[in-house]
Amino acid sequence: MATAQRSARIANQTSTTIFLICAIFIVGVIISVFLFLGSNAFRVFTEGATLKDFFSSANWDPTGNNNVNGNPSFGAAGLILGSVITTLLAVIIVIPLAFGMAIFFTEVAPSWLTKILQPLLEIFVGMPSVVIGFLGLTVLVPFLSRLVAPLTGGLPTGGYGWGAATLVLVVMILPTVISVSIDALRAVPGSVREASLALGSTRWQMMSRAVIPAATTGLATAVVLGMARAIGETLAVSMVLQGAKLPQHIFTPLVFFQPNVNITSAIVQDFAETLGSARDAYWTMAFILLVITFIFICISRYLASRSAYK
Amino acid sequence: MSTQQATALHTTEESRRVELARLIRRLRLSNGVALGSLWIVASLVILLFIAIMILLLAQGISYLFRPDFYGTGNAGIGPELFNTFYVLILTQIFLFPIALAAAIYLIEYAPQGKLVTATHFAAETLAGVPSIVLGLFGVIAFGIYAHMGTSRLSGALTLLCLNLPLALRLFEDALASVPRDLREGSLALGSTRWHMVRTVVLPSALPGIITGLILSAGKIIGEAAALIFTMGANNPSSGVFTLNPLIGSDNLTVHLWYILTQGLGSTGLSASQTNQVAAGSAALLIVILLLINVTARAIGRAIQRRVTAA
Numbered sequence: 214m215a216t217a218q219r220s221a222r223i224a225n226q227t228s229t230t231i232f233l234i235c236a237i238f239i240v241g242v243i244i245s246v247f248l249f250l251g252s253n254a255f256r257v258f259t260e261g262a263t264l265k266d267f268f269s270s271a272n273w274d275p276t277g278n279n280n281v282n283g284n285p286s287f288g289a290a291g292l293i294l295g296s297v298i299t300t301l302l303a304v305i306i307v308i309p310l311a312f313g314m315a316i317f318f319t320e321v322a323p324s325w326l327t328k329i330l331q332p333l334l335e336i337f338v339g340m341p342s343v344v345i346g347f348l349g350l351t352v353l354v355p356f357l358s359r360l361v362a363p364l365t366g367g368l369p370t371g372g373y374g375w376g377a378a379t380l381v382l383v384v385m386i387l388p389t390v391i392s393v394s395i396d397a398l399r400a401v402p403g404s405v406r407e408a409s410l411a412l413g414s415t416r417w418q419m420m421s422r423a424v425i426p427a428a429t430t431g432l433a434t435a436v437v438l439g440m441a442r443a444i445g446e447t448l449a450v451s452m453v454l455q456g457a458k459l460p461q462h463i464f465t466p467l468v469f470f471q472p473n474v475n476i477t478s479a480i481v482q483d484f485a486e487t488l489g490s491a492r493d494a495y496w497t498m499a500f501i502l503l504v505i506t507f508i509f510i511c512i513s514r515y516l517a518s519r520s521a522y523k
Numbered sequence: 524m525s526t527q528q529a530t531a532l533h534t535t536e537e538s539r540r541v542e543l544a545r546l547i548r549r550l551r552l553s554n555g556v557a558l559g560s561l562w563i564v565a566s567l568v569i570l571l572f573i574a575i576m577i578l579l580l581a582q583g584i585s586y587l588f589r590p591d592f593y594g595t596g597n598a599g600i601g602p603e604l605f606n607t608f609y610v611l612i613l614t615q616i617f618l619f620p621i622a623l624a625a626a627i628y629l630i631e632y633a634p635q636g637k638l639v640t641a642t643h644f645a646a647e648t649l650a651g652v653p654s655i656v657l658g659l660f661g662v663i664a665f666g667i668y669a670h671m672g673t674s675r676l677s678g679a680l681t682l683l684c685l686n687l688p689l690a691l692r693l694f695e696d697a698l699a700s701v702p703r704d705l706r707e708g709s710l711a712l713g714s715t716r717w718h719m720v721r722t723v724v725l726p727s728a729l730p731g732i733i734t735g736l737i738l739s740a741g742k743i744i745g746e747a748a749a750l751i752f753t754m755g756a757n758n759p760s761s762g763v764f765t766l767n768p769l770i771g772s773d774n775l776t777v778h779l780w781y782i783l784t785q786g787l788g789s790t791g792l793s794a795s796q797t798n799q800v801a802a803g804s805a806a807l808l809i810v811i812l813l814l815i816n817v818t819a820r821a822i823g824r825a826i827q828r829r830v831t832a833a
Contacts, residue, residue, distance in 0.1 A: 225715040232628035235621045236638065239691065240645040242684050246652060249663045313564030321561055333572055336816050339738075341745030343776045343783075344579065347805045350783055352578060384575065387568070415550050417557035438651070445653020447748040448780050455784075477655050477748075482784075484659070484752060499659040503652060510651040514644070 246503065253493065254500035260490035262287035267497070271459045273479060275491035287494050291459030293501070295475030299375055299450065300443040303382035307390050307439060310383075312432060315394035320420050337388035346449035349381045354453055361470045368471070370455075376469035377453035382443045390439040397431020398424060400522040430520035434513045441509035444476075445502055451478030476502055576809070583806025586799050598796040600775065600804055602763040606675075607774040609766070610754070611743050613679040614686070618743075619736060621683070622690035629691075630698040631706075631720055650688035657685050658749040666753060676768040678754025685749050690739045697731025698724060700826070730826040734819045741815040745808060747776035756781045779804045 257275075258264060270288025277285040318327060357380075358372030365371035401424050409423035410416075425432070456472035476498050484495045586592045595601040625642070633639045661681030671677040701724050709719040725732075755771030756778070763772050773781065782790050782797050792800065 225717040228717040235624035236628040243645040317565035415554035417554040447655040
């Protein structure tokens with residue numbers, strides 16, 4: 214009896230310790246991501262890159278292959294501009310579509326329709342990035358190329374660029390933003406809707422004056438999470454960007470329809486072929502992405518902590 | 524009451540009635556317009572999703588019935604299919620116990636405290652880290668510091684870091700759905716916590732745990748960006764049908780990316796072979812994801828039946 218009790222207690226303590234270690238492991242992973250990337254991120258600034266050039270010049274050539282003297286140059290402004298512009302445009306397109314769809318899903322759609330839509334949405338949330346990239350290459354790029362042929366003079370590369378990247382990003386983040394928005398709207402209790410209807414509101418008044426204001430912070434969280442996904446989206450975007458550097462003239466509408474760059478496409482296209490200081494420049498880019506998404510996550514957590522309904 | 528007064532009263536009442544009727548008409552109109560536009564936005568989004576599905580399946584479904592598609596030739600994806608499931612199993616060997624143990628700790632052991640908050644914050648941050656950034660972290664941490672180089676093991680460990688947050692959340696949901704009284708009953712009979720978890724909580728949470736396992740498998744199968752630099756994009760010439768975790772190899776998604784972006788010359792595939800592999804892989808990925816979603820859903824329904832019948 215006593216030994217059985219003791220062995221039960223030992224098993225209990227051992228398992229508790231193992232479970233604790235696994236929980237701490239997750240904290241350890243994220244800390245080591247910051248440590249490993251952070252410790253490599255600043256080395257490039259001791260190897261010829263300056264902070265000012267890094268954020269103001271658009272001449273990204275860490276290997277020095279494009280320079281006659283082989284001098285590398287570390288100007289990431291073009292890459293950062295690409296990521297920021299495609300992300301912002303994609304989010305602007307996604308917001309009305311996602312919010313409209315989410316409100317439709319929770320307030321308007323008949324239940325048989327939501328039963329069909331739920332699995333469809335879940336599959337798209339987990340849609341592999343390359344699959345969308347494949348569709349972008351085979352369907353979207355030829356279509357855009359034909360569409361803008363009068364503008365570009367029929368250049369075969371007219372379909373690639375920020376325009377296609379934005380549309381691909383829309384498809385990639387739309388399901389995520391929709392499903393987080395649906396969660397936010399569902400968290401608003403039914404009594405809010407009933408109270409509004411009982412006061413004589415029409416259904417649209419109920420949605421626009423009671424439900425949406427109550428879910429504002431949740432909807433904002435959805436947008437921020439969508440932005441975090443969009444800025445880190447890699448393969449689908451790099452497949453339809455296919456550029457080596459920022460085009461010469463960026464203040465024309467044509468800039469959206471020529472091969473272009475962003476942070477993730479630069480990493481995925483060139484990282485494997487680099488060594489030494491050129492490789493260090495890519496650690497810096499990865500660290501910048503990490504910090505940007507970390508800020509987005511902090512904002513979304515702050516918003517979520519302020520929302521009335523969880 | 525004089526007739527004059529009566530007429531005055533009558534006209535104010537009349538004008539109020541007209542005003543109210545106008546108000547009602549305006550409200551009805553805005554309600555109709557708003558609901559109509561919600562239907563339009565929702566149908567656009569649904570059409571977009573369905574069109575993507577149909578385009579993907581229509582391009583590739585015919586290849587899925589060709590035997591040479593599953594072969595090891597140029598137009599076959601035999602090695603990639605093997606690698607995909609090899610990496611899936613290798614990753615789950617690490618992911619499943621760690622994520623489940625961490626979830627058990629957070630749900631069953633930890634009092635509401637700093638560690639729970641820290642772990643949830645860590646998981647949320649990790650979930651927001653772009654997969655390409657985690658890929659570069661994997662290159663430093665597993666490839667360089669742990670001397671694994673570009674290998675399946677290094678890829679699987681990177682996937683472990685990438686999927687921890689999702690698996691943790693799914694397992695936490697599964698455990699949290701076990702009713703409180705079951706736990707209390709077990710503890711009241713004198714079980715230790717470990718005994719209670721092993722004999723009461725885990726068996727009742729089993730369907731949810733299996734759902735979590737399947738859903739995280741879908742994420743692992745679809746991942747590519749994190750694997751390009753950790754597991755590589757090429758197969759060794761000695762063949763891939765070995766269980767050696769220290770060789771580099773590609774999987775379905777990475778192969779799809781590789782043949783679409785490296786150009787016809789460097790992959791050694793003809794245009795029709797490229798199309799067969801690309802369209803076929805994309806369709807196969809969609810079919811696998813559909814199957815995963817349907818299975819997870821069926822198991823979810825089984826839980827519901829058990830809970831409601833109990």
